Amino acid sequence: MNLLVRDLHFAYGPKPVLNGISFTLAAGQVLGVLGPNGSGKSTLLRCLTGALRAQGTIEWDQRPVHTIPRLELAKKVALVPQNPHLPEGFTALEVVLLGRTPHLKLWDSEGPKDLAICHSALERTSTLELAMHRVEQLSGGERQRLALALALAQEPEALLLDEPTAHLDLHHQLATLDSIRTLVQSGLAVLLVMHDLNLATSICDYILLLCQGAVRYQGPPAEVITEAHVREVYGAEVMVVPHPQSGEPVVLSQRSGRHGTRPPGLVAPRRSR
Ligand SMILES: Nc1ncnc2c1ncn2[C@@H]1O[C@H](COP(=O)(O)OP(=O)(O)OP(=O)(O)O)[C@@H](O)[C@H]1O
Ligand SMILES: [Mg+2]
Numbered sequence: 001m002n003l004l005v006r007d008l009h010f011a012y013g014p015k016p017v018l019n020g021i022s023f024t025l026a027a028g029q030v031l032g033v034l035g036p037n038g039s040g041k042s043t044l045l046r047c048l049t050g051a052l053r054a055q056g057t058i059e060w061d062q063r064p065v066h067t068i069p070r071l072e073l074a075k076k077v078a079l080v081p082q083n084p085h086l087p088e089g090f091t092a093l094e095v096v097l098l099g100r101t102p103h104l105k106l107w108d109s110e111g112p113k114d115l116a117i118c119h120s121a122l123e124r125t126s127t128l129e130l131a132m133h134r135v136e137q138l139s140g141g142e143r144q145r146l147a148l149a150l151a152l153a154q155e156p157e158a159l160l161l162d163e164p165t166a167h168l169d170l171h172h173q174l175a176t177l178d179s180i181r182t183l184v185q186s187g188l189a190v191l192l193v194m195h196d197l198n199l200a201t202s203i204c205d206y207i208l209l210l211c212q213g214a215v216r217y218q219g220p221p222a223e224v225i226t227e228a229h230v231r232e233v234y235g236a237e238v239m240v241v242p243h244p245q246s247g248e249p250v251v252l253s254q255r256s257g258r259h260g261t262r263p264p265g266l267v268a269p270r271r272s273r
Contacts, residue, residue, distance in 0.1 A: 001061055001076055001157035001189050002026050003048070008056035010040075010047055010213075017043045018054060019213040027157070030180065030190045032200045032221075035210030036234055041193045042082050044210075045160045048191070049079050060158070074102040078156035082163050082193075084147035086135045092146050093131040096121055099153025121152035124179045126172065140167040148176065158189040165199060177203045201225055201248045209233055225249040 003025040010018040017040045025031045033041050047054040050065040050073065058065040060077065078099075086095055099121070100114040110118075122128040125145040130138060138146065144167045151159060159180075165173040177199060184190055194200040200207065201221040209217040209224050211233045217224045227240045230251065239252040 003158065003189065003191075004057065004059040004062075005048070006057035008044070008047060008054050008058065010043060010052060010054040012043075017213050018047065021056075021208075021210075021213070021215055023208055023215065023218065025158070025189050025191055027187050027189050028184055029206065030184055030192060030204050032204030032207040033191060033193045033210060034195075034197065034200055034207060034224075035216075039210040040213040041210060042162055045079055045081070045162055045191070045193065048160060049073065049077060071102055075154065076156055077158045077160065078151035078154045079160040080147050080151045080162060080164055082166075084143070084150075086143060086147060086150075088134075088136045090135055091132050092127060092135060092138065092149075093118065093122070095135055095146060096127075096131075096149045096153045099150045102154060117155060118149075118153050121149040124152060124182075125149040126175060141169060141172060144168060145172065145176070152183075156188070158191070159183070160191045162193045163195060164192070165194070165196065173199060197225055197230070197249075197251045201250070202243075202246070221248050225251065 005024070006022045008018050008021040009016070021044065023031070033044065035041055043052065046052040048058060048065070060068060060073070065073070096118045097110055097114065100110050100117065103114070104110065119128070122131055125148050127142065127145050127149050130142055130146070135143070135146070144164065148164055165176055168176060180190055180203065192200065192204060204221055207218065207221055207224040208215045209229060216233055217229050225240060226249070227238060230236055230238050230240070237254045239254055240249045241252060242248070243250045
């Protein structure tokens with residue numbers, strides 16, 4: 001599924017939050033949306049699903065978002081919000097089955113095909129062994145993976161993910177990115193909001209770096225994630241070096257040790273025992 005966004009503006013009351021954002025997202029592409037806290041990333045995602053009404057153009061496959069019936073959009077575009085709300089009192093499997101709702105006819109219940117799709121969604125997110133656990137008994141990271149499983153059960157053509165790895169341990173961060181890569185290869189379009197610049201550069205084909213509701217820099221990771229851009233947009237001093245295997249930019253802290261940057265040649269004082 002293709003997305004076109006042109007000159008998007010949005011304000012909460014008098015407060016402008018998005019100021020003229022334009023970009024495209026194509027099937028089989030991973031687009032990263034990065035930027036400091038409060039720069040408008042989550043607001044942008046809510047506009048893309050039509051949940052917030054913005055000024056400007058948002059077209060999914062050449063159709064303005066507000067002309068697409070909600071049910072049709074729900075079959076094609078899935079959003080995993082930053083703090084997903086999962087209904088309590090249900091098992092993980094029951095929650096994931098909710099993802100099939102847009103595909104069912106009124107009064108229909110889920111059939112074997114729906115169960116197979118949910119099984120696969122649970123498998124892809126390493127939550128299969130949690131299928132019979134109640135949602136309120138899951139850990140933060142398990143809930144986050146379940147929210148992604150719920151979105152995958154929708155079998156969307158486009159996936160909007162708001163910080164999908166924020167609560168995950170390293171293994172599950174990498175496994176989640178692997179699952180996303182596999183889905184993208186089969187034609188899914190993915191828009192990924194992330195704070196971890198290194199995870200973002202490892203998976204994104206193209207990056208938008210937002211600053212105060214506007215796209216400050218955009219392009220392939222190596223053009224966008226530079227020391228100067230990170231300094232300007234985040235106010236952070238970092239080193240950016242090429243990844244030894246992929247050549248993609250890797251962002252490192254400037255500090256040389258726990259006690260801060262030392263001039264070369266200066267030896268750290270010995271600690272008394
Ligand atoms: N419902 C709301 N009403 C009023 N202001 C809001 C609302 N939601 C967000 N804002 C404000 O809009 C701005 C953008 O918020 P948004 O949640 O889009 O930022 P973000 O880039 O996702 O930040 P973060 O990285 O912290 O998740 C912030 O200044 C925030 O305080
Ligand atoms: Mg946010």
